[in-house]
Amino acid sequence: EQIEKGGYDHFMLKEIYEQPDAIRDTFRGRMLVDQGLIKMAGIDDHIDKFLNAKRIIIVACGTSWHAGLVAEYVFEELARIPVEVEYASEFRYRNPVIDKEDVLIAISQSGETADTMAAIKLAKESGAFVFGVCNVVGSSISRETHAGAYTHAGPEIGVASTKAFTTQITVLTLIALQLAKKKGKISTSDFHTYLNELETIPEKVAEALTSNEHIEKVAEIYKDAKNCLYLGRGFNFPVALEGALKLKEISYIHAEGYPAAEMKHGPIALIDEQMPVVVIATKKGHYEKVVSNIQEIKSRSGKIIGIVTEGDVDVRNLADHVIEVPETIEFMTPLLTTIPLQLLSYHIAVKLGKNVDQPRNLAKSVTVE
Numbered sequence: 001e002q003i004e005k006g007g008y009d010h011f012m013l014k015e016i017y018e019q020p021d022a023i024r025d026t027f028r029g030r031m032l033v034d035q036g037l038i039k040m041a042g043i044d045d046h047i048d049k050f051l052n053a054k055r056i057i058i059v060a061c062g063t064s065w066h067a068g069l070v071a072e073y074v075f076e077e078l079a080r081i082p083v084e085v086e087y088a089s090e091f092r093y094r095n096p097v098i099d100k101e102d103v104l105i106a107i108s109q110s111g112e113t114a115d116t117m118a119a120i121k122l123a124k125e126s127g128a129f130v131f132g133v134c135n136v137v138g139s140s141i142s143r144e145t146h147a148g149a150y151t152h153a154g155p156e157i158g159v160a161s162t163k164a165f166t167t168q169i170t171v172l173t174l175i176a177l178q179l180a181k182k183k184g185k186i187s188t189s190d191f192h193t194y195l196n197e198l199e200t201i202p203e204k205v206a207e208a209l210t211s212n213e214h215i216e217k218v219a220e221i222y223k224d225a226k227n228c229l230y231l232g233r234g235f236n237f238p239v240a241l242e243g244a245l246k247l248k249e250i251s252y253i254h255a256e257g258y259p260a261a262e263m264k265h266g267p268i269a270l271i272d273e274q275m276p277v278v279v280i281a282t283k284k285g286h287y288e289k290v291v292s293n294i295q296e297i298k299s300r301s302g303k304i305i306g307i308v309t310e311g312d313v314d315v316r317n318l319a320d321h322v323i324e325v326p327e328t329i330e331f332m333t334p335l336l337t338t339i340p341l342q343l344l345s346y347h348i349a350v351k352l353g354k355n356v357d358q359p360r361n362l363a364k365s366v367t368v369e
């Protein structure tokens with residue numbers, strides 16, 4: 001096992017650090033930047049299904065569901081196709097309306113999650129086209145779907161999903177870009193700009209990882225917190241949910257993710273000097289609005305950990321701590337803002353002496369209801 005961990009203390013840390021390469025592997029053979037092309041057989045061979053789709057329904061569980069939520073924002077922004085994201089466990093039992101012109105995308109790292117599998121069967125019975133985004137090659141979901149795209153993240157051993165999440169977002173972003181182009185929703189020049197920027201993401205993830213030591217110090221300060229809030233807006237709202245899930249599952253600290261603007265509809269009542277609030281406040285994405293949310297937290301003595309764009313000044317002046325990520329195009333920011341949240345939960349869990357790779361009560365893949 002020590003050899004498999006490749007010198008890291010835990011699989012989770014190894015997998016966090018594998019993300020630059022994992023994302024490159026997800027691009028490989030699909031993103032042909034020089035030619036200004038995306039090639040994805042699973043999409044290209046069934047392009048009419050996607051172009052004629054009245055809507056896309058995304059089903060998944062846990063972290064994969066969070067990747068689906070990011071995809072909803074990206075698909076609608078770029079390809080202008082209506083998207084609904086559903087917990088597979090709810091979808092399968094709520095007698096959903098499924099049209100045969102709907103496309104269902106099932107996202108699953110393991111490809112074995114029982115609820116996601118059941119949702120796929122239901123959609124197939126209704127005549128919808130079903131597309132899988134899986135990591136494990138040859139898994140049940142990859143076989144049950146009509147077509148799909150693998151994430152190629154490599155084996156993920158840590159129960160807390162890390163590189164699966166970022167590579168799911170990567171695949172889904174490629175799909176969104178391909179559909180946007182085929183539907184004529186983005187210009188050729190924007191398409192090229194996006195491909196060029198996407199190509200830099202692995203380096204930028206590597207740069208985000210260089211904050212590890214700083215994040216470990218922040219973890220030391222907050223490791224004894226009983227509760228923690230995570231806030232984000234737009235593309236980074238699902239990242240807030242994912243950050244909270246990561247902290248919950250490996251450190252057993254109660255954490256909630258919220259869209260930052262929802263704070264005033266309830267969670268703001270929780271804020272006092274005992275409450276750490278992790279706020280994703282990158283430039284562009286509603287930055288000024290998030291800064292005013294931060295001011296509201298500060299005036300209630302909450303402790304602010306800001307995830308900011310390199311060189312940020314405004315949030316730095318307000319926050320107790322900032323963790324920088326490189327600048328990128330707004331819809332790609334989740335690929336970077338996720339990194340410090342993974343590291344923060346990892347270090348807190350290690351400092352609390354928790355079993356990071358095998359948290360209590362959790363299984364890597366949930367093959368039963």
Ligand code: AGP
Binds near residue numbers: 366
């Ligand atoms: C993530 O850290 C969790 N371990 C869990 O939420 C997981 O994402 C969920 O069970 C879905 O698994 P899947 O992607 O293999 O379907």
